Amino acid sequence: GENVEQHPSTLSVQEGDSAVIKCTYSDSASNYFPWYKQELGKRPQLIIDIRSNVGEKKDQRIAVTLNKTAKHFSLHITETQPEDSAVYFCAASLLGGYNKLIFGAGTRLAVHP
Amino acid sequence: DAGVTQSPTHLIKTRGQHVTLRCSPISGHKSVSWYQQVLGQGPQFIFQYYEKEERGRGNFPDRFSARQFPNYSSELNVNALLLGDSALYLCASSGTGGETQYFGPGTRLLVL
Numbered sequence: 715g716e717n718v719e720q721h722p723s724t725l726s727v728q729e730g731d732s733a734v735i736k737c738t739y740s741d742s743a744s745n746y747f748p749w750y751k752q753e754l755g756k757r758p759q760l761i762i763d764i765r766s767n768v769g770e771k772k773d774q775r776i777a778v779t780l781n782k783t784a785k786h787f788s789l790h791i792t793e794t795q796p797e798d799s800a801v802y803f804c805a806a807s808l809l810g811g812y813n814k815l816i817f818g819a820g821t822r823l824a825v826h827p
Numbered sequence: 828d829a830g831v832t833q834s835p836t837h838l839i840k841t842r843g844q845h846v847t848l849r850c851s852p853i854s855g856h857k858s859v860s861w862y863q864q865v866l867g868q869g870p871q872f873i874f875q876y877y878e879k880e881e882r883g884r885g886n887f888p889d890r891f892s893a894r895q896f897p898n899y900s901s902e903l904n905v906n907a908l909l910l911g912d913s914a915l916y917l918c919a920s921s922g923t924g925g926e927t928q929y930f931g932p933g934t935r936l937l938v939l
Binding site: 718719740746750756757758759760763799803806809812813814815816817818820 | 828831851858860862867868869870871872875877882883917919921926927928929930932933
């Protein structure tokens with residue numbers, strides 16, 4: 715069935731370092747890949763997304779890369795700050811019809827000052 | 828501009844009871860999706876509604892049902908509650924294009 719695997723489950727970095735979170739999806743038909751940030755007790759918030767016709771997308775300190783052949787996509791956060799500490803979820807979806815999001819299990823990122 | 832709203836914020840029920848959770852989408856959004864998030868896991872898709880019709884259903888038992896109203900708000904109903912139904916229930920709305928799903932704050936359900 716449809717599945718998204720996410721690694722690592724926890725990630726600890728020093729402020730200013732980079733953080734990378736990786737996801738693999740199983741359904742080759744998936745064509746939309748959003749990333750959500752969820753702070754403790756709060757709603758998931760979209761931070762960046764990418765469609766399958768694009769290999770990379772960047773928004774300030776955040777970037778996402780997609781390798782369709784390998785069915786991998788990754789989140790890159792540069793110059794991390796303590797406020798980046800949260801749980802990050804990747805998801806995969808097939809646009810058209812209905813686009814249910816299949817989520818990974820999440821990565822708990824801790825940025826230490 | 829109001830985001831997605833959900834009510835109630837917290838709920839405590841006992842096994843066997845039923846529960847109704849409510850969601851109001853962002854103004855202008857016609858699609859509502861429901862997700863269950865168990866502690867320490869990613870959200871799991873339950874239902875999606877568009878223009879009051881069910882468009883998709885996840886791998887959940889028939890105890891779970893939902894509906895969407897003419898004003899695009901939605902209800903999620905869960906019957907015969909089990910301990911394992913304890914979770915954060917998230918509602919997400921999306922516009923006509925259907926891409927980005929915006930989440931509400933969730934309803935935290937505890938079944939004792």
